Amino acid sequence: MARDVLALDAAGRRWSLLAAAVCLLPLLLQLPMPRSVAIAIAGAIAAAMASRRATPGWLRAILALAVFGLILAQGGMNFGRDTGCALLAGMLAIKPSELRSVRDARSLLGFALFAPFATFLLDQGPLSLVLGLAGAILALAALARLSEQESALPAIEMRHVARIGTVARLVAIGLPLALAAFWLFPRLATPLWGIPEMSAARPGLSDEMSPGDWLDLIADDTPAMRVSFRGPEPTTREMYWRGPTLTDYDGRSWTASPWLRSLPPAEVEHGAPTWDYEITLEPTERNLLVALEMPLELPQGMRGAHEYTLTSARRLDRITRWTLRSAPPVRFEADLPDPMRRLALRLPPDFNPRTRALAQQWRAETSNDGAIVDRALAWIRGEFAYTLDTPLPGRHAVDEFLFDYKAGFCEHFSSAFTVLMREAGIPARVVTGYTGGTRNAYGNYWIVRRMDAHAWSEVWLEGRGWVRVDPTAAVAPERIYDTLEDRLGTGGAGAAGGLLPIADLGDWARRMWNDFMLGFDAERQQRMLQRVGFENIDTGGLIGLFSLCAALALGWMLWLVARSERERDPLLRAWHRLGRRYARLGLGRARHEPALAWARRVQAARPGESPLLILTKRFIAARYAPAASDTTLIHALRVHRPAPESDR
Structure with missing residues (x-):
């Protein structure tokens, strides 16, 4: 068979399939x-x-058609980053069906190396890196095995561990250059290109709240953000992480007002205490941000709308870090302009007639807005229950919730309460975000999970402005029937349950990874360089420093590669080690000295070294004779030691 279609042997096939599987994992x-x-x-x-x-x-x-059809059927015809990665995985999975020759195996391995890189488009965690590195090492080891089969030289038996060790050493050779690129290459404030969007959006906060949408969000216990406080910390009851504010209602869904997004933030009078904190936000594929109520000032890159819906200038497709300062509001937009008032009272006609009648009755009985708010909360406290098991509403969703089933979760309570307040003539709106958090047992930070997502109401009261009212929190504890923790069987510990300490340790490790690897930005790069004596180095100086370190790393790589090429032959390696043993006695071979002349010189200096002359002749024969085969020579060279001084 021709060289380029050499049939693949069993060992090469096993190595190729194993490497491809680990790359795909x-x-x-x-x-x-x-x-x-x-x-x-x-x-x-x-x-x-x-x-x-x-x-x-x-x-x-x-x-191939079956696999591609199944992928598209599951994800629909919406093409995005996740669909592209799935198609790549499908192509790699069916590639072994044509694995017959060494050429096919090389094609499979080259294609398999795309899988770890595609993984980093979806996740940049430590597990993905470790598995990707393992796949790359196995792929290189498999290529080495294919080279052994394809080589015209006699096959060299090599243990699997030794082959992987050889590849690991090759990877280590390139490590200095990789570290130089990571630590010293100039960090860009913004990327040169964007990452394609996901075809299936991740659960997360959005500028719309529709019936049933939040079930997927509050069923997700993955972290949404991690928060570290510097100094005083709020209690969990004070941890309202404000997100999008929703003012427009069409009878079914609440949405954010585009008009308010274009206006500057409203005036806020802050109280005490003041909280300084840093939020590490997980990727959301959106540009919505959250902050502890209420931020005193917004950092660079963060923009606040009139109602304090916070957004980022670019889509959050990577981990981002935000440093903020907040304090509880005393007055929030104490003077409400007429256009804002009309917007906060607007309701669609011909919806929820029973709610309108009740609100008009309450308004007829009192002109005190605060009394109406308290009356609604007392009603919820006395008759309503909390549960996730709720039917989808009909046309009059608020009527059905308030007068029929009287049970639901935050989505129902906030929406119905806000409509009830508007019908009573009190400006009101829905605010979404997160509440609470869980302190990590191994790190001084809080974890806020997606399942902590929450919706509450804000009502405008004379003299105070917008005031937070959480109708869900008014539900009596004995009528909380069905929570997410109950369904997960975790007793409030998230999906970790009884394994909470292990989960905390894993999250702490992930946070450290985020801080030291994914969060290594231009600011941290400058701080690192300042610690080693480079104060305020500019981009040109940084490029020069990187170029110097990269040149040194490349020189080191070339020297090691050249040295390894000389030492690849096990016979030559054993011969050089033998020469180093004699060099320690002052009898080393000069670079220009032939092997046989050296052995005779050593024998003349030490008559007891006759075995060295025999080994040298065997080495010359094995090295240069046309068809010499000396299977015991390598072992003999390894075990030979210079004769002791007393035997001369």
Whole structure:
């Protein structure tokens, strides 16, 4: 068979399949479970089909169409970053169906190396990096095994661990250059290109709240952000992390007003105490931000709308860090302009007639807005229950909630309460965000999870302005029937449950990774350089420093590669080690000195060294003779030691 179609042997096939599977693993872990399972099954089928004989082209085509069709059926025809990664994983999974020759194996391994890089488009965590590095090392080891098979030289038996160790040393050779690029390459304030969007949006806060939308969000216990306080900390009851404010209501959904987004933040009079904190926000694929009520000032890159809906200038497709200072509000927009008042009272006609009648009755009985608010909260406290098991509402959603089933979660309470207040003539709006948090047992920070998402109301009262009212919190404890913690069986500990200490340790490790790796930005780069004596180094100086370190790293790499090339042959390596033993006695071989002349010189100086002359002749024969084969020579060179001084 020709060299380029050399049949793949069993060992090469095992190495190639193992490396491809490990490269694919981190990508599968980031895809939705149904897609991952389908792709893994397709990969097993493809590998099994080609294990004994060549797979017909028509059968490979059917398998490819089935995999691609299943991926598109599960994700719809919405193409995005996750769909592209799934298609890549599917192509890699069915690639082993044509694995017959060494050329096919090389093609598979080259293609497999794209999978770890695609994984980093979905996740940049430590597990993805470790699995990706393991896949790359195994792929290089498999390529080394293919080279052994394809080489015209006699096959050299090498243990699997030794082969992986050789590849690991090659990876270590490039480590100085990688570290120089990570630490010293100038960090850009903004990326040169954007990352494509996900076709399926992640659960998270948005500028719209519709019935049933929040079930996916509050069922997700992954971290939304981590918060570190400097100095005093608020109690969990004070931790209202303000997000989008929703003012427009169409009878079913609440949305943010585009008009208010264009206006500057309203005036806020802050009270005490003041909280200084840093938020590390997980990627959301949106530009919405949150802050503890109420921020005193906004950092660079953060913009606040009139109602303090906070946004970022760019989409949050990576981990971001925000340093803020907040204090509880005493007065929030104490003077409400007429256009704002009309907006905060506007309701669609012909919706919720029973709610309108009740509100008009309450208004007829009192002109005190605060009394109406208290009356509504007392009603909730006395008759309403908290549960996640609620039906989807009909046309008159608020009427059904307030007068029929009287049970729901924050989405229902905030929406119904706000409509009730507007019907009574009190300006009101819905605010979404997060409440509370969980302190990590191993780090001085709080974890706020997506399941901590919450919606509450704000009403405008004379002399105070906008005042937070949380109708969900008014539910009596004995009528809290069905919570997310109950469904997960965790007793309020999130998905970790009884494994909370282990979960805290894992989250602490992830936070450290975020801080020292993913959060290594231009500011931290400057601080690192200042600690080693480079004060206020500019971009030009940084490029020069990087170029110098990169040149040194490249020189180190070239020297090690050249040295390893000389030492690749185990026979030559054993011979050089033998020479170093004699050099320690002052009998080393000069660079210009032939091997046989050196051995005779040593024997003349030390008559007891006759074995060295015999070994040297064997080495010359094995090294240069046309068809010499001395299977015991390497071992003999390794075990030979210069004769002791007393034996001369």
